Amino acid sequence: MAHPVARFSSKNLKFSLALTTSSQTYPICPQCAHRLPSVYTRQFTTTRRRNAGAGVVQSIPNIDSKLPKHVSMKSQMKKANRQQIGTDLGKLPQTFILPAAKDLPGWMSPNFFKRTRIHWLQFKTAVKDWWSLVVFLKWDVKRDPLTGKKMRRSMELSQRNQIARDLHKDFHDALSEGDLKRLQTICCEGLMAQARMRIEQRKALRRRKEPWVLLSYSGIRYPAWLERWPISVLLPAASTRVVSDRLAPLPFADTYLRQCIVRINSVQNYLLADSDKDVMLKHTDYVVIQKMTVKGEEGPWKIWGLTEPSTMKEVDGLLAGKGQEATTLAERIRDKVAGIAGL
Template identity: 30%
Template sequence: MASSMAKGPLFTAARSKTTVSQLYSCQSRFFSQSSQCSALRGVPQKISMKQPPQPSMKTRGQKLSRSDLPQDVGLLPGTYVKSLWRDMPSIFQQPKPRLRLEWLWLKSGFQNFLGLLAYCKWLNKGMPLHLKKRRDIARELHQNMYSAFADGNVDALRTICCTGLANSLASRIFNRPKETKATWSLDKYNRTPATYLTGIRVMSDRATQIPDLADSGVRQIVVRITSRQSTGQSTGQSTGQSTGQSTGQSKVAKSAVRVGSFERAKQQDCTEYVVIQQFRWLGQDEDWRIWGLTTPTTVEDLSDPMFLPGMSLAERIMAVKERFGGQ
């Protein structure tokens, strides 16, 4: 009996050992692709989930509607806007900064013209330059913007201005008292030598292609407008008066009478640097819009990476990315 009791555990142990050895041999042969584990053949060692293909930027751009296209890209980096002669540093007191500003003016003008030619005639073949129409486009947009703002026409502003500027002007219109009406008029253009005796002078004309998107880009033009403008406000309220009667029943007709005060228009000379831009999206040109107003380049702006001397284009772009990334 003792011997029979002794055989039980030994048998069990033998079965356990056989089972463990089979499992071990099966595992080892699974990695060695043995014939004894043929049932596991064809099973991949590592199962990797296949990532769905990501749409390209061109595909994403084609799916966007024209109303969803971005408008506010900001002023293109490296845009040089020359100041008025009286605002430039003196050639006798600050000769080095003055000469550097003059050199940047000549250099940027030459580079911008070459870039514009490449954008219109090489990257987008057959695209017109519109060199003679630039001032007319800026004049019309400038007048329409201020007229729509004075009239409180928000819908017109959204077709004339970019999104950011249109929202800013619309909020100012909504904050006006309901009985207040603004007036604006352009009396004349100040035809000074600063605008070549025209009142409107092109200060910068730049264009750039949108990366990884064929037949797409943006063009920005900065114009200096010197003009004499008149602005004013009028306030008033409506009062009702009862007039008229008929036989049998009385009918009351109310006529509104406008009673208010008119503020005398203020006249002032203005010098504005207006930025207009046009998007080209997948071969289709958008309408010209006003991006906003900017200021001339000053001596303090010479520390900008886009204006620093002795740097390559790649180094300038990297410096701009680091500056914006740190904000």
Template identity: 25%
Template sequence: MASSLRLPVGSFASSTRPTTMISQYGPVSQIRSFSQVPQRLAGIRSQNFNAKGQAQPSLKSRHRDAMQSAQMPPEAPWLPGTFVRPLWRNTPSVFTHPKEAWRVQFTWAKSKFMDFGSLVIYRWQLKLTDTLLWGKRRQIVRQLHEDMYTAFASGDKNALKALCVPSFAEKLIAQIDSRPAGQKITWTLNSWLRRPDTLFRGIRILSDRATQFPDVPSAGARQIVFCITSRQTMSKSRRVGFGKATKFVEEPKKVQDCREYITIQQITFRGKPGGWRIWGHAKPTTFEDIETDPYFRPTTSLKERLNGIMSQAGLK
């Protein structure tokens, strides 16, 4: 029903109220102090002062100091190198393009191994005492998914701000504001579709990986991508008349089978994991992505991958 509700393509939506409290993190504040040095002093000839005389902190240092002294931002960028497994019919054929098919399967297997390793290292580096919620991941996204769509349909902006990361919540709220006046939307989840693409469970975990924020102690982000198949119903009604003669005229209900790639994210700061939020929608990884994305190249080192994450997070 994502298309029917006009969710933005290429981003993720979350609509459930998490069972655990969602921690709110304030925006990072950056304060620049400038000092003015006169170039001409009484009785002394003009002197020029270069930047080396007064060491200025770099952008990376200011960002790091701000996060250490204040609070973490409420969201992190998409983790580079995330492999979202496509449907089998959308991958190269093993009969006509065996090399390409092997490359896709090898990249997928490699990403699963690296994802698991990233979680082990993440827990060790951040000294997390709680478990990694192996058995609760589907339950978390199931609740978030349902709550998000319910809030989006009813126009509950406060709920969307709590359920989604700020950038995605703003997109959903903008769509709510653009609705015609007097329109009422109702969303219902009919059932989970237990198909082979979700291993007959309705929800399949495609990627679960994490990374520590460089140079920021006990801070990092965890990202999980799901494939969700469900049958959803959406009904719209519009207000007709004014005053006592006001009534709502319902439009025909729309029942649709949906396949969605939902991403949820959790920020850890000072060793304390925050609440799970929906980051947006993802797209399956294509063979073209594997060919062009440097993070999928076999020659890309771990240091280069880490530097890429730092750049996207604004730490480099």
């Protein structure tokens, strides 16, 4: 005897085939209803149902969702912002600063040829560094979306001496007064940390200030109109002279670091916290100033600190083509971003 066929209305159970355009209702055997394909009974949510019955083993959690996702260094560096990059990446690798004349081989010595090679290296390095400024600031720049003109930036070749003198003086003035807020605006991170430590140390000595005065600049202080590049390169015995100006791209879009080293000869008078008598000394400071552009946003000039001329060992390495430092700028940035990200 044939089983009776039941017709399910929309109030009970109603199915429509996806391949038909009509809404016709098909008869379904009650005993076969449980055999319907799972596609018709799939839940919208992928969350496992909670077993309400007692004694039922809980479902195993999704282990994959709890594993930490691996973020590649390349992706991490793309997401890095100005705060993660920071303002202190160290002195640019392979920076050449001509040693003082007394440390170089004499012109009349048997090493005359070596002295010539050193000055030729200085000339080649200056031309290469100048060309990098032209490429990044004038040539390989974005165009304005409205006018179509290249958005060139100023190279500031004629302002470098004055910028370095101002930052050099402002730093010592703020440090002598213990003005942390002022130091924060003109110092890079590393120098700021050293200045803060020095201020805390002299507080322990019950000295709130360390008086400092710039008495004069040693050498010839040329007028501003003569300090313009390229005339400034030819001025003899200048009290202020640019000895290096380099621009290096960073591994981010439209991001680079410009670092300029200016030699400043001056006479200073100061009283240290651990001394009861002031001193007056002639100083030759190689002041490192830098400006960072991050994703097209140009930052202000800041003082990184002081450095020293290249040693003869470093010069010999550059002459032999072995001047590559152990840690490159890109590696420094990767280490810094990885340290912040905890990778």
